[in-house]
Amino acid sequence: MAFPEPLERLIRALEKFPGVGARSAERMALHVLRSPREEVAELAMALRDARVETVRCERCGNVSLETLCTICADETRDAGLVCVVEGPREVEKMESAGVYEGTYHVLLEGFSPREGAQPESAAMRRLCDRVAGGTVREVVLATAPDREGEGAAMLVVEALRGMSVQITRLARGLPVGTRLEYLHGEILAEAFRGRRECAADGGPVESGGAPEA
Protein backbone atom coordinates (compact mmCIF):
# COMPACT_ATOMS: atom_id res chain seq x y z
CA MET A 1 0.00 0.00 0.00
CA ALA A 2 1.08 3.54 -0.66
CA PHE A 3 0.12 6.91 0.79
CA PRO A 4 -3.36 8.20 0.01
CA GLU A 5 -3.63 9.40 -3.59
CA PRO A 6 -3.58 13.19 -3.00
CA LEU A 7 -0.43 12.77 -0.92
CA GLU A 8 1.23 10.54 -3.54
CA ARG A 9 0.36 13.08 -6.20
CA LEU A 10 1.91 15.89 -4.19
CA ILE A 11 5.06 13.84 -3.58
CA ARG A 12 5.44 13.14 -7.30
CA ALA A 13 4.95 16.84 -8.11
CA LEU A 14 7.55 17.90 -5.52
CA GLU A 15 10.07 15.37 -6.80
CA LYS A 16 10.33 17.40 -10.00
CA PHE A 17 12.29 20.09 -8.19
CA PRO A 18 16.01 19.85 -8.80
CA GLY A 19 17.79 18.32 -5.86
CA VAL A 20 14.58 17.02 -4.30
CA GLY A 21 14.64 13.24 -4.09
CA ALA A 22 11.94 10.82 -3.04
CA ARG A 23 12.68 11.19 0.65
CA SER A 24 12.80 14.98 0.68
CA ALA A 25 9.60 15.12 -1.36
CA GLU A 26 7.93 12.90 1.24
CA ARG A 27 9.13 15.09 4.09
CA MET A 28 7.96 18.21 2.29
CA ALA A 29 4.57 16.70 1.48
CA LEU A 30 4.00 15.61 5.07
CA HIS A 31 4.96 19.10 6.14
CA VAL A 32 2.22 20.43 3.87
CA LEU A 33 -0.36 18.23 5.59
CA ARG A 34 0.36 19.77 8.95
CA SER A 35 0.72 23.38 7.75
CA PRO A 36 -2.13 25.85 8.16
CA ARG A 37 -4.43 25.84 5.14
CA GLU A 38 -3.81 29.53 4.45
CA GLU A 39 -0.07 28.91 4.28
CA VAL A 40 -0.56 26.13 1.74
CA ALA A 41 -2.93 28.27 -0.31
CA GLU A 42 -0.34 31.04 -0.20
CA LEU A 43 2.38 28.77 -1.54
CA ALA A 44 0.08 27.49 -4.29
CA MET A 45 -0.74 31.05 -5.27
CA ALA A 46 2.91 32.12 -5.14
CA LEU A 47 3.83 29.29 -7.49
CA ARG A 48 1.31 30.31 -10.11
CA ASP A 49 2.02 34.02 -9.76
CA ALA A 50 5.77 33.58 -10.06
CA ARG A 51 5.36 31.41 -13.12
CA VAL A 52 2.78 33.59 -14.82
CA GLU A 53 4.01 37.08 -13.93
CA THR A 54 7.72 36.77 -14.60
CA VAL A 55 9.41 36.72 -17.99
CA ARG A 56 13.03 36.90 -19.11
CA CYS A 57 14.40 40.33 -19.99
CA GLU A 58 14.58 40.42 -23.77
CA ARG A 59 17.98 42.08 -23.62
CA CYS A 60 19.95 40.38 -20.87
CA GLY A 61 17.87 37.27 -20.19
CA ASN A 62 17.50 37.96 -16.48
CA VAL A 63 14.22 37.27 -14.71
CA SER A 64 11.93 40.29 -15.03
CA LEU A 65 8.38 41.56 -14.71
CA GLU A 66 8.64 43.70 -17.86
CA THR A 67 10.05 43.23 -21.35
CA LEU A 68 13.19 44.95 -20.10
CA CYS A 69 14.41 44.18 -16.59
CA THR A 70 14.89 46.99 -14.11
CA ILE A 71 18.64 47.00 -14.66
CA CYS A 72 18.50 47.15 -18.48
CA ALA A 73 15.76 49.79 -18.25
CA ASP A 74 17.80 51.90 -15.82
CA GLU A 75 19.45 54.67 -17.86
CA THR A 76 21.94 55.45 -15.11
CA ARG A 77 23.53 52.00 -15.60
CA ASP A 78 26.50 51.81 -17.94
CA ALA A 79 25.20 49.92 -21.00
CA GLY A 80 28.74 49.81 -22.38
CA LEU A 81 29.76 47.40 -19.66
CA VAL A 82 28.20 43.91 -19.76
CA CYS A 83 28.82 41.38 -17.03
CA VAL A 84 28.25 37.82 -18.22
CA VAL A 85 26.85 35.63 -15.45
CA GLU A 86 25.41 32.15 -15.33
CA GLY A 87 22.04 32.92 -13.77
CA PRO A 88 19.80 35.37 -11.92
CA ARG A 89 21.34 34.44 -8.57
CA GLU A 90 24.72 35.61 -9.75
CA VAL A 91 23.14 38.91 -10.83
CA GLU A 92 21.80 39.33 -7.30
CA LYS A 93 25.18 38.49 -5.86
CA MET A 94 27.00 41.04 -8.02
CA GLU A 95 24.36 43.67 -7.22
CA SER A 96 24.70 43.10 -3.51
CA ALA A 97 28.47 43.53 -3.80
CA GLY A 98 27.69 47.14 -4.60
CA VAL A 99 30.60 47.89 -6.94
CA TYR A 100 29.11 47.21 -10.35
CA GLU A 101 27.27 49.85 -12.34
CA GLY A 102 27.07 48.17 -15.73
CA THR A 103 24.49 45.76 -17.13
CA TYR A 104 24.34 41.97 -17.25
CA HIS A 105 23.97 39.11 -19.62
CA VAL A 106 22.47 35.93 -18.20
CA LEU A 107 23.90 32.97 -20.00
CA LEU A 108 22.02 29.90 -19.02
CA GLU A 109 18.58 28.86 -20.02
CA GLY A 110 18.13 26.59 -17.04
CA PHE A 111 18.82 29.32 -14.46
CA SER A 112 20.50 26.47 -12.71
CA PRO A 113 24.08 26.28 -13.87
CA ARG A 114 25.12 23.35 -11.74
CA GLU A 115 22.80 20.91 -13.47
CA GLY A 116 23.99 19.90 -16.90
CA ALA A 117 24.45 23.50 -17.80
CA GLN A 118 25.16 24.57 -21.34
CA PRO A 119 25.16 28.22 -22.30
CA GLU A 120 21.95 28.53 -24.19
CA SER A 121 22.66 29.26 -27.82
CA ALA A 122 19.87 31.86 -27.87
CA ALA A 123 21.52 33.67 -24.94
CA MET A 124 24.85 33.53 -26.78
CA ARG A 125 23.27 34.90 -29.96
CA ARG A 126 21.68 37.72 -27.99
CA LEU A 127 25.06 38.56 -26.48
CA CYS A 128 26.67 38.68 -29.94
CA ASP A 129 23.83 40.91 -31.14
CA ARG A 130 24.34 43.26 -28.20
CA VAL A 131 28.05 43.50 -28.89
CA ALA A 132 27.51 43.85 -32.65
CA GLY A 133 25.14 46.72 -31.82
CA GLY A 134 28.25 48.75 -31.01
CA THR A 135 27.43 50.23 -27.59
CA VAL A 136 29.24 47.56 -25.59
CA ARG A 137 32.91 48.34 -24.96
CA GLU A 138 33.71 45.74 -22.32
CA VAL A 139 32.38 42.26 -21.52
CA VAL A 140 33.29 41.09 -18.01
CA LEU A 141 33.24 37.33 -17.58
CA ALA A 142 31.82 36.48 -14.17
CA THR A 143 31.11 32.80 -14.60
CA ALA A 144 32.09 30.49 -11.76
CA PRO A 145 35.78 29.58 -11.40
CA ASP A 146 35.02 25.89 -11.88
CA ARG A 147 34.85 23.51 -14.81
CA GLU A 148 31.37 24.45 -16.02
CA GLY A 149 31.95 28.15 -15.49
CA GLU A 150 35.29 28.06 -17.30
CA GLY A 151 33.69 26.17 -20.16
CA ALA A 152 30.93 28.75 -20.45
CA ALA A 153 33.49 31.55 -20.38
CA MET A 154 35.49 29.91 -23.18
CA LEU A 155 32.38 29.68 -25.33
CA VAL A 156 31.73 33.38 -24.83
CA VAL A 157 35.31 34.25 -25.75
CA GLU A 158 35.01 32.17 -28.91
CA ALA A 159 31.64 33.63 -29.84
CA LEU A 160 32.99 37.16 -29.50
CA ARG A 161 36.27 36.48 -31.29
CA GLY A 162 37.01 39.14 -33.87
CA MET A 163 34.44 41.59 -32.56
CA SER A 164 35.74 44.90 -31.31
CA VAL A 165 35.09 44.57 -27.62
CA GLN A 166 37.35 44.19 -24.63
CA ILE A 167 36.86 40.93 -22.77
CA THR A 168 37.89 40.78 -19.11
CA ARG A 169 37.23 38.39 -16.29
CA LEU A 170 36.93 38.74 -12.52
CA ALA A 171 40.24 38.40 -10.70
CA ARG A 172 41.23 35.07 -9.15
CA GLY A 173 43.04 34.88 -5.88
CA LEU A 174 42.64 34.77 -2.14
CA PRO A 175 39.04 35.31 -1.11
CA VAL A 176 39.04 38.37 1.14
CA GLY A 177 38.20 37.57 4.74
CA THR A 178 39.36 33.95 4.93
CA ARG A 179 42.43 32.46 6.56
CA LEU A 180 44.96 30.69 4.37
CA GLU A 181 44.81 27.50 6.38
CA TYR A 182 41.21 26.87 5.29
CA LEU A 183 41.79 27.38 1.58
CA HIS A 184 42.09 24.66 -1.01
CA GLY A 185 45.59 24.39 -2.49
CA GLU A 186 44.35 25.27 -5.96
CA ILE A 187 43.14 28.64 -4.69
CA LEU A 188 46.60 29.36 -3.31
CA ALA A 189 48.22 28.16 -6.52
CA GLU A 190 46.03 30.47 -8.59
CA ALA A 191 46.72 33.36 -6.23
CA PHE A 192 50.45 32.69 -6.53
CA ARG A 193 50.34 32.53 -10.33
CA GLY A 194 48.41 35.78 -10.39
CA ARG A 195 50.59 37.62 -7.83
CA ARG A 196 51.05 41.34 -8.34
CA GLU A 197 53.82 43.71 -7.41
CA CYS A 198 53.42 45.42 -4.06
CA ALA A 199 53.49 49.14 -3.53
CA ALA A 200 55.28 50.57 -0.50
CA ASP A 201 52.08 50.46 1.58
CA GLY A 202 51.49 46.77 0.87
CA GLY A 203 48.70 47.43 -1.65
CA PRO A 204 48.99 46.51 -5.29
CA VAL A 205 51.00 48.82 -7.53
CA GLU A 206 48.06 49.34 -9.84
CA SER A 207 44.72 48.71 -8.25
CA GLY A 208 41.13 48.66 -9.52
CA GLY A 209 39.85 49.39 -12.98
CA ALA A 210 39.91 47.17 -16.02
CA PRO A 211 43.23 46.56 -17.73
CA GLU A 212 43.90 48.75 -20.75
CA ALA A 213 43.18 47.03 -24.02
Next chain:
Amino acid sequence: MAFPEPLERLIRALEKFPGVGARSAERMALHVLRSPREEVAELAMALRDARVETVRCERCGNVSLETLCTICADETRDAGLVCVVEGPREVEKMESAGVYEGTYHVLLEGFSPREGAQPESAAMRRLCDRVAGGTVREVVLATAPDREGEGAAMLVVEALRGMSVQITRLARGLPVGTRLEYLHGEILAEAFRGRRECAADGGPVESGGAPEA
Protein backbone atom coordinates in the same frame (compact mmCIF):
# COMPACT_ATOMS: atom_id res chain seq x y z
CA MET B 1 17.81 45.28 -5.46
CA ALA B 2 16.16 41.92 -4.98
CA PHE B 3 14.37 39.50 -7.29
CA PRO B 4 11.02 40.65 -8.70
CA GLU B 5 8.27 40.54 -6.08
CA PRO B 6 6.42 37.39 -7.23
CA LEU B 7 9.72 35.51 -7.23
CA GLU B 8 10.68 36.81 -3.78
CA ARG B 9 7.25 35.82 -2.50
CA LEU B 10 7.67 32.30 -3.86
CA ILE B 11 11.13 31.99 -2.34
CA ARG B 12 9.81 33.04 1.07
CA ALA B 13 6.95 30.53 0.80
CA LEU B 14 9.31 27.70 -0.18
CA GLU B 15 11.67 28.49 2.68
CA LYS B 16 8.99 27.34 5.10
CA PHE B 17 9.59 23.72 4.13
CA PRO B 18 11.74 21.85 6.62
CA GLY B 19 15.29 21.49 5.39
CA VAL B 20 14.85 24.10 2.68
CA GLY B 21 17.19 27.02 3.23
CA ALA B 22 17.45 30.30 1.39
CA ARG B 23 19.64 28.89 -1.36
CA SER B 24 17.53 25.79 -2.02
CA ALA B 25 14.39 27.92 -2.05
CA GLU B 26 15.99 30.16 -4.66
CA ARG B 27 16.96 27.21 -6.82
CA MET B 28 13.48 25.74 -6.51
CA ALA B 29 11.82 29.05 -7.33
CA LEU B 30 13.99 29.57 -10.41
CA HIS B 31 13.12 26.04 -11.45
CA VAL B 32 9.45 26.99 -11.25
CA LEU B 33 10.02 29.93 -13.62
CA ARG B 34 11.33 27.66 -16.32
CA SER B 35 8.85 24.82 -15.81
CA PRO B 36 5.84 24.41 -18.11
CA ARG B 37 2.85 26.34 -16.79
CA GLU B 38 0.73 23.18 -16.59
CA GLU B 39 3.32 21.54 -14.38
CA VAL B 40 3.31 24.49 -12.00
CA ALA B 41 -0.50 24.55 -11.95
CA GLU B 42 -0.44 20.84 -11.20
CA LEU B 43 1.88 21.31 -8.24
CA ALA B 44 -0.24 24.18 -6.92
CA MET B 45 -3.34 22.01 -7.22
CA ALA B 46 -1.62 19.02 -5.61
CA LEU B 47 -0.63 21.17 -2.65
CA ARG B 48 -4.16 22.31 -1.98
CA ASP B 49 -5.68 18.88 -2.59
CA ALA B 50 -3.26 17.12 -0.29
CA ARG B 51 -3.87 19.66 2.43
CA VAL B 52 -7.65 19.72 2.09
CA GLU B 53 -8.42 16.09 1.34
CA THR B 54 -6.29 14.30 3.90
CA VAL B 55 -6.99 13.98 7.61
CA ARG B 56 -5.44 11.95 10.40
CA CYS B 57 -6.99 8.61 11.20
CA GLU B 58 -8.92 9.13 14.42
CA ARG B 59 -7.70 5.81 15.78
CA CYS B 60 -4.02 5.51 14.81
CA GLY B 61 -3.17 9.06 13.75
CA ASN B 62 -1.84 8.02 10.35
CA VAL B 63 -2.59 10.15 7.31
CA SER B 64 -5.92 9.15 5.80
CA LEU B 65 -8.72 10.13 3.45
CA GLU B 66 -11.44 8.87 5.81
CA THR B 67 -12.12 9.06 9.52
CA LEU B 68 -10.49 5.64 9.82
CA CYS B 69 -7.44 4.90 7.68
CA THR B 70 -7.47 1.91 5.33
CA ILE B 71 -5.40 -0.16 7.76
CA CYS B 72 -7.57 0.53 10.82
CA ALA B 73 -10.69 -0.04 8.70
CA ASP B 74 -9.37 -3.36 7.38
CA GLU B 75 -10.99 -6.12 9.42
CA THR B 76 -8.45 -8.68 8.30
CA ARG B 77 -5.72 -6.80 10.17
CA ASP B 78 -4.96 -7.90 13.71
CA ALA B 79 -6.29 -5.10 15.91
CA GLY B 80 -4.73 -6.80 18.95
CA LEU B 81 -1.26 -5.96 17.66
CA VAL B 82 -0.29 -2.27 17.59
CA CYS B 83 2.99 -1.14 16.10
CA VAL B 84 4.06 2.26 17.45
CA VAL B 85 5.90 4.30 14.83
CA GLU B 86 7.07 7.87 14.62
CA GLY B 87 5.32 8.89 11.42
CA PRO B 88 3.48 7.89 8.25
CA ARG B 89 6.73 7.12 6.44
CA GLU B 90 7.55 4.46 8.98
CA VAL B 91 4.10 2.94 8.42
CA GLU B 92 4.87 2.72 4.70
CA LYS B 93 8.23 1.17 5.43
CA MET B 94 6.75 -1.50 7.70
CA GLU B 95 4.02 -2.21 5.18
CA SER B 96 6.50 -2.65 2.37
CA ALA B 97 8.48 -5.10 4.51
CA GLY B 98 5.45 -7.37 4.10
CA VAL B 99 5.62 -9.20 7.43
CA TYR B 100 3.31 -7.17 9.58
CA GLU B 101 -0.42 -7.83 9.81
CA GLY B 102 -1.33 -5.76 12.82
CA THR B 103 -2.30 -2.11 13.10
CA TYR B 104 -0.28 1.03 13.84
CA HIS B 105 -0.10 3.95 16.14
CA VAL B 106 1.51 7.10 14.75
CA LEU B 107 3.19 8.94 17.54
CA LEU B 108 4.33 12.30 16.35
CA GLU B 109 2.33 15.34 15.61
CA GLY B 110 4.90 16.79 13.28
CA PHE B 111 5.09 13.75 11.00
CA SER B 112 8.71 14.69 10.95
CA PRO B 113 10.43 13.01 13.84
CA ARG B 114 13.90 14.32 13.15
CA GLU B 115 12.99 17.94 13.82
CA GLY B 116 12.50 18.73 17.45
CA ALA B 117 10.24 15.73 17.71
CA GLN B 118 8.21 15.13 20.82
CA PRO B 119 5.56 12.45 20.95
CA GLU B 120 2.35 14.37 20.75
CA SER B 121 0.45 14.15 24.00
CA ALA B 122 -2.82 13.64 22.12
CA ALA B 123 -1.31 10.67 20.25
CA MET B 124 -0.08 9.25 23.53
CA ARG B 125 -3.52 9.66 25.13
CA ARG B 126 -5.13 7.95 22.13
CA LEU B 127 -2.70 5.04 22.52
CA CYS B 128 -3.56 4.67 26.21
CA ASP B 129 -7.24 4.75 25.30
CA ARG B 130 -6.74 2.04 22.69
CA VAL B 131 -4.92 -0.16 25.17
CA ALA B 132 -7.43 0.57 27.96
CA GLY B 133 -10.15 -0.52 25.51
CA GLY B 134 -8.93 -4.06 26.07
CA THR B 135 -8.51 -5.40 22.53
CA VAL B 136 -4.79 -4.69 22.32
CA ARG B 137 -2.61 -7.54 23.54
CA GLU B 138 0.80 -6.41 22.25
CA VAL B 139 2.37 -3.03 21.54
CA VAL B 140 5.46 -3.29 19.32
CA LEU B 141 7.81 -0.35 19.63
CA ALA B 142 9.20 0.51 16.20
CA THR B 143 10.65 3.92 16.88
CA ALA B 144 14.09 4.65 15.44
CA PRO B 145 17.11 3.18 17.24
CA ASP B 146 18.51 6.63 17.94
CA ARG B 147 18.25 9.16 20.72
CA GLU B 148 14.91 10.67 19.70
CA GLY B 149 13.40 7.29 18.90
CA GLU B 150 14.58 5.77 22.16
CA GLY B 151 13.21 8.75 24.02
CA ALA B 152 9.82 8.35 22.36
CA ALA B 153 9.83 4.63 23.15
CA MET B 154 10.57 5.32 26.80
CA LEU B 155 7.63 7.71 27.02
CA VAL B 156 5.34 5.04 25.58
CA VAL B 157 6.59 2.45 28.05
CA GLU B 158 5.98 4.88 30.89
CA ALA B 159 2.51 5.82 29.65
CA LEU B 160 1.50 2.15 29.44
CA ARG B 161 3.03 1.15 32.77
CA GLY B 162 0.61 -0.92 34.82
CA MET B 163 -1.74 -1.62 31.93
CA SER B 164 -2.20 -5.25 30.97
CA VAL B 165 -0.47 -5.31 27.62
CA GLN B 166 2.75 -6.86 26.40
CA ILE B 167 5.29 -4.33 25.17
CA THR B 168 7.94 -5.48 22.69
CA ARG B 169 10.40 -3.73 20.45
CA LEU B 170 11.97 -4.54 17.09
CA ALA B 171 15.21 -6.52 17.34
CA ARG B 172 18.57 -4.73 17.21
CA GLY B 173 21.52 -6.27 15.45
CA LEU B 174 23.28 -6.63 12.15
CA PRO B 175 21.22 -5.17 9.32
CA VAL B 176 20.63 -8.03 6.89
CA GLY B 177 22.46 -7.56 3.59
CA THR B 178 25.38 -5.41 4.71
CA ARG B 179 29.03 -6.28 5.26
CA LEU B 180 30.48 -5.93 8.73
CA GLU B 181 33.29 -3.69 7.54
CA TYR B 182 30.82 -0.93 6.69
CA LEU B 183 28.96 -0.96 9.97
CA HIS B 184 29.35 1.51 12.78
CA GLY B 185 30.94 0.02 15.88
CA GLU B 186 27.84 0.68 17.96
CA ILE B 187 25.80 -1.57 15.65
CA LEU B 188 28.29 -4.40 16.18
CA ALA B 189 28.32 -3.76 19.92
CA GLU B 190 24.53 -3.97 20.07
CA ALA B 191 24.56 -7.13 17.94
CA PHE B 192 27.14 -8.67 20.29
CA ARG B 193 25.17 -7.76 23.41
CA GLY B 194 22.05 -9.27 21.84
CA ARG B 195 23.71 -12.45 20.52
CA ARG B 196 21.60 -15.59 20.48
CA GLU B 197 22.49 -19.25 20.71
CA CYS B 198 23.03 -20.99 17.40
CA ALA B 199 21.23 -24.12 16.27
CA ALA B 200 23.12 -26.85 14.41
CA ASP B 201 22.27 -25.25 11.04
CA GLY B 202 23.64 -21.87 12.02
CA GLY B 203 20.20 -20.35 12.53
CA PRO B 204 18.97 -19.05 15.87
CA VAL B 205 17.72 -21.64 18.36
CA GLU B 206 14.41 -19.87 18.69
CA SER B 207 13.50 -17.73 15.75
CA GLY B 208 10.68 -15.36 14.95
CA GLY B 209 7.61 -14.58 17.02
CA ALA B 210 7.29 -12.28 19.94
CA PRO B 211 8.77 -13.40 23.25
CA GLU B 212 6.28 -14.95 25.65
CA ALA B 213 5.10 -12.61 28.35
